[in-house]
Amino acid sequence: MRTLRTVPRHIFLILFSLLMIYPVIWWIGASLKKTSEMASSALWPETPMWENYTKGWAFSSEYSFTTFYANTLMMEFWNVLGGVFTAALVAYGFARLNFKFRGFWFAILLMTLMLPTQVTIVPQYILYNNFGFVDSYVPLVLPHFFGGGAFFVFLLVQFIRGIPKDLDEAAKIDGASVYGIFFRIILPLIKPALVTVGIFTFIWAWDDFFAQVLYLSSMSKFTVGLALRSFIDQFEVQWGQLLAMSLLSVLPSAIIFFLAQKHFVEGITTTGLKG
């Protein structure tokens, strides 16, 4: 009885999933096609052009995608490290400690969530330019060490507020300082939320094309995204190679998502995001 009733739901979900994922499936096939086959409706090419991957990876005589991945992953390492740790610090301060003007600063923090990045981008650029940081990774990494972004602080504050205060009190009676409570009690308890923050940081920084195109100009420093962009700039776009390399560029985010999928949705759900 029960299973029969769910059949229409399953049919709908299967169709809908296919619709959503179809461009991606087409993408996999197209990454193996010749340029002349690109428009054909066949999902799979007659003869897979694996050299789309090898030639695409080789990129130019000077630099290959090995360089670009190394650059991007190094940036991601610092971004995630800085973002997760400092967001946790700041969130703990807002969620658990009483200090003067806390409400005021928290309101400011929430307001920055709504601030268009364009308003600060020109002076920031000038600032980095004055310090000689343009065409380096400093402007891409440094902001993550300042609390990792208002959204993440907000997410973690919600999460920490969900932790019973008794735990803090008990630790306090045992003589722990606020710093001790943070490192021994709070930090281990908010791991699922920290995983969510880490994943989001990784994916968003990977996709943050605006900052990358703004601050990086020499090819030796290119991220994967910038290298893909220069594919399009070529006179005759090598679609096969471009799609092949694009597909590869999605893999890191996809792998991380699959590995941590459980955390991903639950990390948000348990934060009690609600009015």
Place this chain on the structure above:
Amino acid sequence: MASTTSLELEKPSMWKKKKKNNYSTNLAGYVFISPWLVGFLLLTLWPIGQSLYLSFTDYPLLTDPVWVGADNYKKIFTDDPLFMKSLGVTFSFVFFAVPLRLFFSLMVAMILIKATRGMNLYRTAIYFPSLIGASVAVAALWRNIFGLDGYVNEVLSWFGIIGKGWVSNPDTALGTLVLLNTWQFGSAMVIFLAGLKQIPAELYESSSVDGASKFRQFFTITLPMLSPVMFFNLILSVIGSFQMFTAAYIITNKGGPINSTYMYAVFLYEKAFKHYQMGYASALAWILLAIVAIVTALNFFASKYWVYYENDGGADK
């Protein structure tokens, strides 16, 4: 109180429980928030002030800024067709993209909230497009699928419809960007899912006993209970859409064809970092800030009439 902002998610009483502020707790508080505070002062507050100042100057980056009064603003409003064009494009994008995205994400969240076998698989398939984000990769994909020889036209030709270059046609280019934005509704959906999970099941049970239909339940229980989350999503989607950049920069090649996708962020970017008119670009940024602030304020104002807060009384449990 709660109606001031849905983003203050905690009841205010929590904040004022302990009133004694002494030196060491003050210090500890500021130590913990210092990373954010330093970043805010250095990379947000100072640049905001600086950009306000620069918006009244002529500043080609290589020489010092020269004060020109309100000239930049005057020129923007009276003598810059690209400003009006990009503003129009951006507003139509926001107007179509935000409701579509919210509608789809809510509908799909409603379906995904019910536990079904294989749910993880569906969820992954549906979330996957959002995972790849507004990256260069997906822009390349989109350009190809909606190109003249692209996949979409191939499918249309089965039905005898002769397609066109969707991306290269000024009438449809913006539509493909709206579609992309809708396809990637995942982050809004996840937030809806989180909100749906928090609606107490008793509400549905008791109304079922009273004989309410599923349809009726959606409008009398789900929507009101979900309205704060809807509001949160709305605010963030609107602000995000106003700043849409990557897709317009890459898919339609810097706002083409014939500027039909010339989003405001692309306009501002080109003024600042292609023509190096930093003063002019700063003025554009401040106008954007004003627009976003007004739209957000209107949303907050309107929210009084449709956002329902549980702790405002009513069905307090």
